[in-house]
Amino acid sequence: MDNTVSQEKQAFYQKLGEIAGTSNVLTGEKATACYTVDGITPQAIVHPASTEQVANIVRAANESRITLVPWGSGSKQQIGPCLEAADTMLCLGNMNQIVELDASNFSVQVQAGIVNGELQKQLAEKNLFFPLDPLYMETSTIGGEIATNSSGPRQFMYSTVRDLVLGVTVVSPTGDIIHTGGKTMKNVAGIDLCRMYIGSWGTLGVITEAVLRLFPLPEASAGLYITFNDAEDAFRMVGQLLNSPLTPSAIEFLDSVAGHSVAETLGSGLNDGDALLIVNAEGTRGDVARHCQDVSALAKTNKAKTIMALEDEKAFPAWMAYRGVQGAMLGANHSIVQGKAAVPISKLGDMVQQVKKISASHSVKIGLTAHCGNGILYTYLAEEHEALLRITDELKRAAASLNGFFLIELAPLSVRKEIDILPPRNDYPLMRRLKAEFDPNNILNRGRLVGGLG
Amino acid sequence: MIAPSIIKDLARIVGKENILADLKDLLAYSYDATMRQEMPDVIVFPRNTEHVSAIMKLAHREKIAVVPRGAGTNLSGGTIPVKGGIVLEISRMNRILEINTADRRAVVEPGVINLDLQNALAPLGYFYPPDPASQKTSTMGGNIGENAGGPLCLRYGVTSKYVFGMEVVLADGEVINIGDYVEDFPGYDLRGLFIGSEGMLGIATKLILHIIPKPEASRTMLAIFDRLEDCSQAVSDIIGAGIVPGAIELLDQKMCQVIEQSVKAGYPTDAAGILLIEVAGLANALEKQVQEISQFCQKNNARELRIAQTNAERDAIWAGRRGAFGSVARICPPYIVCDGTVPRDKLPAALHKVGEIAEKYKVLIVNVAHAGDGNLHPLILFDVNKPEEHETAKKAGDDILDACIAMGGTISGEHGIGLEKMNAMRHMFDPSDMAAMRRVKHVFDPDDIFNPGKMFPPEAEAVLPKEKGAAR
Numbered sequence: 001m002d003n004t005v006s007q008e009k010q011a012f013y014q015k016l017g018e019i020a021g022t023s024n025v026l027t028g029e030k031a032t033a034c035y036t037v038d039g040i041t042p043q044a045i046v047h048p049a050s051t052e053q054v055a056n057i058v059r060a061a062n063e064s065r066i067t068l069v070p071w072g073s074g075s076k077q078q079i080g081p082c083l084e085a086a087d088t089m090l091c092l093g094n095m096n097q098i099v100e101l102d103a104s105n106f107s108v109q110v111q112a113g114i115v116n117g118e119l120q121k122q123l124a125e126k127n128l129f130f131p132l133d134p135l136y137m138e139t140s141t142i143g144g145e146i147a148t149n150s151s152g153p154r155q156f157m158y159s160t161v162r163d164l165v166l167g168v169t170v171v172s173p174t175g176d177i178i179h180t181g182g183k184t185m186k187n188v189a190g191i192d193l194c195r196m197y198i199g200s201w202g203t204l205g206v207i208t209e210a211v212l213r214l215f216p217l218p219e220a221s222a223g224l225y226i227t228f229n230d231a232e233d234a235f236r237m238v239g240q241l242l243n244s245p246l247t248p249s250a251i252e253f254l255d256s257v258a259g260h261s262v263a264e265t266l267g268s269g270l271n272d273g274d275a276l277l278i279v280n281a282e283g284t285r286g287d288v289a290r291h292c293q294d295v296s297a298l299a300k301t302n303k304a305k306t307i308m309a310l311e312d313e314k315a316f317p318a319w320m321a322y323r324g325v326q327g328a329m330l331g332a333n334h335s336i337v338q339g340k341a342a343v344p345i346s347k348l349g350d351m352v353q354q355v356k357k358i359s360a361s362h363s364v365k366i367g368l369t370a371h372c373g374n375g376i377l378y379t380y381l382a383e384e385h386e387a388l389l390r391i392t393d394e395l396k397r398a399a400a401s402l403n404g405f406f407l408i409e410l411a412p413l414s415v416r417k418e419i420d421i422l423p424p425r426n427d428y429p430l431m432r433r434l435k436a437e438f439d440p441n442n443i444l445n446r447g448r449l450v451g452g453l454g
Numbered sequence: 455m456i457a458p459s460i461i462k463d464l465a466r467i468v469g470k471e472n473i474l475a476d477l478k479d480l481l482a483y484s485y486d487a488t489m490r491q492e493m494p495d496v497i498v499f500p501r502n503t504e505h506v507s508a509i510m511k512l513a514h515r516e517k518i519a520v521v522p523r524g525a526g527t528n529l530s531g532g533t534i535p536v537k538g539g540i541v542l543e544i545s546r547m548n549r550i551l552e553i554n555t556a557d558r559r560a561v562v563e564p565g566v567i568n569l570d571l572q573n574a575l576a577p578l579g580y581f582y583p584p585d586p587a588s589q590k591t592s593t594m595g596g597n598i599g600e601n602a603g604g605p606l607c608l609r610y611g612v613t614s615k616y617v618f619g620m621e622v623v624l625a626d627g628e629v630i631n632i633g634d635y636v637e638d639f640p641g642y643d644l645r646g647l648f649i650g651s652e653g654m655l656g657i658a659t660k661l662i663l664h665i666i667p668k669p670e671a672s673r674t675m676l677a678i679f680d681r682l683e684d685c686s687q688a689v690s691d692i693i694g695a696g697i698v699p700g701a702i703e704l705l706d707q708k709m710c711q712v713i714e715q716s717v718k719a720g721y722p723t724d725a726a727g728i729l730l731i732e733v734a735g736l737a738n739a740l741e742k743q744v745q746e747i748s749q750f751c752q753k754n755n756a757r758e759l760r761i762a763q764t765n766a767e768r769d770a771i772w773a774g775r776r777g778a779f780g781s782v783a784r785i786c787p788p789y790i791v792c793d794g795t796v797p798r799d800k801l802p803a804a805l806h807k808v809g810e811i812a813e814k815y816k817v818l819i820v821n822v823a824h825a826g827d828g829n830l831h832p833l834i835l836f837d838v839n840k841p842e843e844h845e846t847a848k849k850a851g852d853d854i855l856d857a858c859i860a861m862g863g864t865i866s867g868e869h870g871i872g873l874e875k876m877n878a879m880r881h882m883f884d885p886s887d888m889a890a891m892r893r894v895k896h897v898f899d900p901d902d903i904f905n906p907g908k909m910f911p912p913e914a915e916a917v918l919p920k921e922k923g924a925a926r
Contacts, residue, residue: 160637186824190879195649196646345558430898
């Protein structure tokens with residue numbers, strides 16, 4: 001990288017101090033090194049305190065063609081197409097307040113930098129919750145979760161970010177403040193810009209505030225942990241469960257590689273080839289009791305090996321173990337590759353079979369977890385470069401043959417630079433036009449998302 | 455006016471039997487369910503995606519305005535061809551292409567009528583939740599253009615939650631696929647932008663919809679109140695307690711009286727207001743909900759609570775609500791439907807304000823509301839032969855929308871902006887918000903071919919299309 005910093009950039013870094021206060025600006029290699037993403041170390045880190053400050057920073061950056069990367073907690077920075085430039089990291093962590101909690105309307109307005117887990121604590125005091133539960137919710141910010149369209153197991157009952165966010169305030173790449181949506185449950189006034197910003201990965205604007213839809217904490221909950229000798233039995237059961245009037249809040253699948261630690265927490269084990277299914281229910285006592293009864297009965301008729309129904313907080317340790325699965329798998333090996341397949345719901349079992357064939361033919365272990373009700377399968381594998389390219393290629397073809405797709409989420413930089421991360425689609429040109437229209441100088445998160453849309 | 459040669463070119467694309475250009479036909483497509491009228495040049499009925507693409511290539515080359523149209527039931531003037539041109543009528547693209555309950559998907563052409571889809575799903579034990587009151591006639595394409603709601607959206611959410619993917623023809627005739635059959639597609643949510651875009655970004659030619667199993671059981675109740683305040687407070691209390699019924703609809707006394715004149719729903723005509731409440735879910739859990747709701751109604755001085763015991767009783771209760779707009783049209787065709795929406799707990803205050811506005815302007819307003827969502831539908835009646843009454847009615851409507859905005863609400867919950875609420879957009883959005891919307895329009899449709907003259911208020915005061923006569 002070029003070590004000389006142009007005068008214009010130098011002036012910009014000075015301006016950052018004027019806008020956000022010098023104590024909220026970090027410069028110098030030492031301070032910025034830990035913000036290195038995809039091999040790029042930024043020159044400055046700024047922590048603005050308000051939407052207005054963000055607008056002033058972005059406007060100045062646009063005028064001086066400084067590239068910016070919005071930053072929540074940094075938990076998604078290694079995902080997806082590679083970043084191409086990052087002069088300054090725009091950190092929203094100091095904007096972490098609840099602006100307005102409207103309990104009687106079941107909505108809350110928050111600043112983007114509030115951490116999901118922290119928000120939940122404050123909501124719980126009012127007997128409310130926000131049903132978004134992505135993996136890193138204890139550290140990830142609401143703004144980051146919205147920008148990356150991150151959902152968790154509860155999406156089966158409550159849907160994804162796209163249906164849970166009522167409005168966002170955004171600073172456009174040219175520094176304009178844009179308000180979208182509002183506090184009402186229904187709103188069709190004008191083009192639905194809110195949905196455009198959700199999942200735009202910070203490439204179309206910086207989300208600074210959001211209005212979220214809340215729900216009352218359920219009266220009761222339960223988790224059913226069911227093991228099978230064969231994944232096929234598990235998916236037959238899922239098919240029957242989905243075709244029933246039951247309304248579980250989550251249906252999660254783990255293979256024996258991924259499910260090992262959860263089984264240990266339950267005091268049992270999983271043999272090679274076993275499968276673990278977690279069915280969560282929440283609602284009134286009556287709802288939950290009925291789910292426990294009916295789901296257990298379904299499991300029995302589908303040759304379940306063990307069935308454990310854990311009510312309320314008794315399910316907590318096992319659920320936390322499940323939430324830790326991805327971290328455990330990734331933590332052990334930095335060269336691990338996390339992929340995601342999306343297939344029609346009824347084809348998820350077929351996809352699992354195909355992955356097993358691929359893993360057997362290459363003699364590699366592939367860990368699997370899935371949101372069964374949404375047809376989403378995560379694959380974890382650690383493999384050397386050459387074999388990896390062949391394996392991911394086969395996974396892509398397997399998903400495509402089932403009318404779905406497979407993409408790489410997390411992978412070492414060298415891998416992400418070399419392979420096509422995203423599946424082919426015919427709407428990428430329109431997306432690129434949208435990016436060019438909103439960010440003519442390509443200053444926001446250059447290379448991400450649209451940059452990787454080949 | 456477009457050249458006769460263009461009409462010939464269009465006939466070559468879709469066939470003569472799929473074109474209308476006579477004056478009487480043009481007249482029939484010059485209006486929708488609002489009070490405005492403007493003549494198109496030609497009506498085209500494509501049969502497939504290739505037709506739509508070829509029509510758009512022609513329109514793009516010749517820079518002719520194109521207005522996509524379903525059943526024309528929209529309530530915001532969205533399908534009125536203010537710049538003339540081509541009305542692209544999708545009603546003949548009406549095939550249900552696939553229903554796959556195991557994948558929870560239905561794939562349909564845009565001309566499929568909402569109720570026809572429901573009727574195809576019902577025997578399989580499935581349904582498509584958005585249920586606009588117009589569902590007997592409105593098309594799925596139109597539902598998507600307006601991001602339609604309906605009573606059941608309280609529990610299940612609106613159209614945008616149930617459209618997973620679309621095949622779309624762009625302004626230059628290019629065919630693309632946005633969203634997907636599967637979930638969590640990568641890239642920008644173009645599908646989210648497209649839904650509710652009122653035919654201004656493109657035209658959908660294939661829709662991938664999310665369907666879900668029908669609830670095991672449901673109970674339908676009618677709660678009758680002597681004071682409207684009690685009625686709306688009961689809604690606030692029920693929702694505030696965290697109970698999410700399938701639907702809560704509110705109708706005031708005048709609305710009930712009007713409905714009873716044409717639909718025999720059994721609504722009381724002497725009560726200040728009624729609530730139509732439906733709960734749905736697992737059979738064993740319903741009784742508790744019914745009891746809780748009953749208690750909240752009693753606490754708010756409900757005079758009577760009827761619980762439907764048979765399907766016939768349930769259907770009668772719903773028939774009244776579904777026939778509400780039609781019943782009003784029967785006694786007084788010209789009316790303005792407001793669609794203002796407020797935060798849920800502001801419903802009592804908003805209804806009170808509507809009453810004040812009716813008194814202030816001395817206009818007759820009848821009320822129906824998707825109460826659980828805070829979505830009001832005051833209908834403002836007037837005599838079409840008295841232009842000053844129409845003006846007064848419009849002023850009252852504007853006041854209601856401003857009141858909704860002041861309460862933290864919005865000018866439209868489910869009907870869209872179209873022509874009717876174009877000017878109210880200014881009260882709702884900053885210039886920077888509107889500029890961002892225009893950018894989206896520019897990216898999709900740089901030549902402003904799709905449904906021009908809608909949604910965005912003109913920089914200068916618009917010359918609105920001439921008022922429509924009594925014919926509706």
